[in-house]
Structures are given as C-alpha cells and as structure tokens.
Amino acid sequence: MATQTGITISAPDAPFTIVTTVPRPTPGPTQALVKSLAVGINPVDPMQHHTGLLVTSYPAILGSDFAGVVLEAGSGCTRLKPGDYVYGCAPLGQNTFTPFQETFLVEENVVLKALGREGVDVEGLAGVGAGLFTAGLCLLAGMGLELSPDGTKAAEKDEWVVVLGGTGTVGQFAVQIARACGFKVAASCSPAKAEIAIKNGATATFNNRGGADEQVASIKEITGGNFGRIFDASTYGYGVMVAALEEASTAESKYLTSVDDWSPFNTPASIKEYRAELGHLGRLDEPIGAAVTKDIASWISTFEAHLAAGTLKPVEYQVVDGVGWDKVIEGINQQEAGPAKKIIVRTQTE
Template sequence: MSPQQKALFLTQKQGKFELGSRSIPSPGAGQLLVKIQSAALNPVDHKIQDTSMYVTNYPAILGTDIAGIVEELGEGVENFRKGDRVLAHGGFTNDLGGFQQYALTVASYTAKIPSSQSFDSAATVPVGFDTALVGLYGNEFGAGKPIVIFGGSSSVGSYVIQLARLSGFYPIIATASPSNEDLVKDYGATHFFDRNLSGKQLMAAISKITDRPIEVVYDAISAPETQVVAWELLANNGTLIVTVPASVKEDEGKGRKAIHTFGYPHVPQNQELWCSSWAMLEKWLSEGTIQPNKYEVLPNGLEGIVGGLERLKLGQVSGRKLVAHPQETQ
C-alpha cells in the first residue's frame, strides 16, 4: 500500500471541504515531489468552491501557491536535488494541489527559495507573480509609459507594481485603502490614491501628475465597479487588464480593449514567458527585486484553510496573504 498523507478535499461541486487522506503521488518526467511546508490561499479557491470553475473531478484538492522541501525527483529533472527548499505554482489536479501534505510540482514552474526567505513568504509568490507577469508581458507595452494599478496592496497588484518598476513604467500610480499607502509605496508605486475616489476624482488627480495618456490600466480587483472607473481612465487605443472576464464593453472608434489575464502556467500559451521568468525568480527574490507579500499564518494546519477562505470571501483580508502549514494538521 502506498504511503498516505492528509489532504483537504472539496467533496463535490459547490460542496464543503473535508479533511481526508490519499496516497502520496510519485513524480513523473519533469516533476518533483514536494513536502509542503506552506500553502497560501487565493480568492480563486473560494470562487472554485462557489462556481466550480476550473475543476471538473471531485473530490478535488485546491491550492496553487506551494512552498516546501524536495523529496523526490522525476526523470529528467536536473536543476534540483532532494532537500532543496522550493516554491512552485500548483495546478487544478489533485496531484498538483497545494492543500495537502505532499504534492507534485512541474520543474519548469518551480524555483529554489533563497536563504533570505522563509517558506511562508515564498508561498505568497507564485499565483500573484504569474498573474501579474502574463498581464504585463503577454502583451506588447512600451517601457516608460504611465500605468495605473487598481488594488495595489492585493497580492496580484503588489507584483504588478514590482514588475512595472522592473520594466520601466513611469509614473506607477496605484490605488488601495489609505491604511496600505506605505505598503504600496514600498513595493514601488510612485504615486498613491485612495481606492474610494470616483472616476472623475481619480482622473483629475492623475492629470496633476502626468499629461501623458493612460494607455495601460491593470485592475487587480476587477469588480464591475472598478472596471467602470478603470475604463473611464483609459485613453483611446488603451488596454485594460483584468483578472476575471471583463464586464465593460469594448467600444467602436476609440479602440480601447479589455484583456482577461489568466495567471496559470500549465497551459500552452506563453510557455516561453513562463519558463524564462521562473528561471529568474530565485535571483529576483534573492536580490530583493521581487518582494513577497506580507502574510498571516493560519492555525490548525489544513483545517485552518476553511475559515481562511471564508474570510477571503467576506473581504476581511487586506494587504496580506493567508498561509497554512499542512504538516501541522492533527
């Protein structure tokens, strides 16, 4: 009988989470087996529970932000060894899910954790980083342009700010709640505005910073109301990047467009972008070019995830990621 592990299962479509057990999987070619020390939560996890998007087979193991220790290497994996501390972008299949004690990871989307970072901090990186990455670099935007980022203190927003800084956007204008102004500026925003400003107020404030057209807006919140405000800011032929399907309608004549970005590397699109960026991630984290999110550790191992997801759903988490420790599950 294969060794068993504890896992948190979504029992059925739009069902409840339950703690159970399953076999520890074995890595195939190009994969690693990782003992998960930290798994971060994302809004997509409760959205999957509510809507069943991305998941078709149940019981399902969710969780796509993973940090842990390499236990075993699959065929052809050359850049890692047993005992390495790694972070990885998990997937929407049970073997790749993060809400368990052991998971498989794909070597191309796994990176070593520098000694300066903990498992908890590293677990906050993969999904937010990848979502920011494909939104900015999956499209052709010239350096030196202004960019406006809605939700600068969110996980995705924080990585958009950092990548925008790395790419030479200027000014980097971000919105968030006033309590997170310092955090957003620490990530690299050159200008901050209260997220509660109306579209006209925000447009007037931005016009005092730059007279250049706003051709790129990244809405890391992507609620219908933020999309409306973002759409108002866009210049003719500008691009709105959203993390859910767009609720604004593209208009004839002005040429503005809305792009739904999907930060999931286990798909054919943008493979070169994913692989080259993950190859750089250890260096960027080590140098401080990319800073992980602030985080809060949940109690009770995998069981703590259920309450954490409820807090995310109710909008009770701001400026930090929730992180669980699967190995502490009783």
C-alpha cells in the same frame, strides 16, 4: 498504493473533509514530488469550493499558492533535486498538483526555486505564486514590459504605468514589476492603505473610492498624460481604464490589462486588450493554457533572480496560528471574511 493525508470535497459546496486515503503521486520525468510546508489562501480557493470552477474530478483536492521542499525529482529534471525549496502556484483543479495534501507534483519548468537554503522564509514564499504570475501575465505578456534577466532594476524612465487596486496581492506585485522595469507607478487604493502601495514602490497614489471622473482626473494630474499602460487588479476598474486611456493619455500605443477574464468588454480598437487567465496554467490541451504555461515558464529564472536580489519581494502576510490541515480550512474561512493581509497556513513541519 501508498496513501497520504489531504483535504477533499465530494462536490461543489460540500464540506471540507480531512482524509487519509489520498493516493500519493509519483513524479514523471520532468516533475518533482514536493512536501507541502505552507499554503497561501487566494480568493479562488473558496470560489472553487463553492462553484467547482476549473475542478476536473471529484473528490477534489484544492489549493493554489504553496511553498514546500522537494522529496523526489524525476529522471529528466535538470533544475530540481531533493532538498530544494520550491514555491509557486499550482495548476488549479488538478488533484495530483494541488497543495492541500501531504505531497503533490510540480512541473519543474513552472515552479520557482529558492536560491540558497539558509534562512528560507517558507511562509513568505507561500504567498508569492498567484500574485506574481498574474501580475507578470498582465504586465509582461499584456503590456510588453521586460524585466532584466539578472535581477537588476532598470533605470527610471519618464513614463508611467497605472495600477488600479495597487494594494491587493496582485496589485502589489504589479507595482513592483513596473518599478523594476523602470516605470513610474500611479496606484489606486483606499487612502488608509496608501502606505502599502508606496512601500512596494508606487511613485504616487490616488483614491480608488472616487467616481470614474475623479479617478481619471487624478491619473491625468499625476502623470501629465504620460502613460499608455493601465492595469486593473481590482476587477471593477474597466470603465476607468478606458476613460483614462481615451481622455487622459497622450501615448500613441495604449494597453489595457485586467484580472477580469469573465465580464463582457467592449474595448475600443485603438487600445490593446489583455486579460490574465492563470487558472489555465498547465492545461496544455487548451490554446490559452499552452500560452499561459509557455509565458510563465519563460519568466521563471528571471523571477527567481529578482526575488533573490530583492527587486521583487513577498507581500505582507498574516499566519493562521498552528500547523495542520484543519488550519487550512480555518484559513479559507478567514479569507471569506475579508482579511487585511495575505493569509498563510503552515500545513506540515519540516
């Protein structure tokens, strides 16, 4: 059996180890073998390291966001061929699909393909997957928004979407999606980061450091009550969401969506609740995994069209100096220290 280099952990919280004995996977009919070129570091990466969250076996190979190039395509692949640049988010905790190794597998129906090979920004693409997919789950599946299939931006509506945590990776993509769907966007963030939200398309911002009453008042002042959809990308805005929808919204239909899929919620019956569970991507033996995978597969061509057109775009990022697996470990350490921007690591040269 052919082997390759990768990063493994032997147990939860065990040190990362660079090894040369990782089995090289073989693609099935609808899969492709991808060479890892860059990875984006997400909060879930150190979380999996320390807790074993969603890890199916040890020694484990971690990783979530990636960009790479197809080396081999399965006999049933219709979208991918050798030489295609691909990017996205790996199914978490499944060793043959995770990108902290030389090559890994992707299912062609849930991976994004760069449209055109000239000037491919591998580093930028490596930071797209988890943020875009999570925002998509919350806004498209959870709120019922619709992106045009051809990548064009919808005409602006006289209606608002509220995004709490509008300058994190997921929040930035949420702002972009809502704007591409034609909605005005009120995004919460620290005043120092307001420019980031505006750059991503936010119509207005408000201070996320204020108390719940202050934030609800800001939402009402900005929107005039003309909103029925609010998304929390921060994981600590549930109380603000409920209060804003109950006290400040004039909409008949109300939607509350969140990246928090673990805390107990007690959402009023008048509000439709949705929580993103991207970690179950690819777990087709689970009802939530099957639903998440089906949703993301249905949006792939639309996301590709919008990214190619520029109506959706990668978020700002910082790159760890150098290339290699030791740099991935360095990037994870930087993530735990609290980065200013999305962290990208080049894993191998092309």
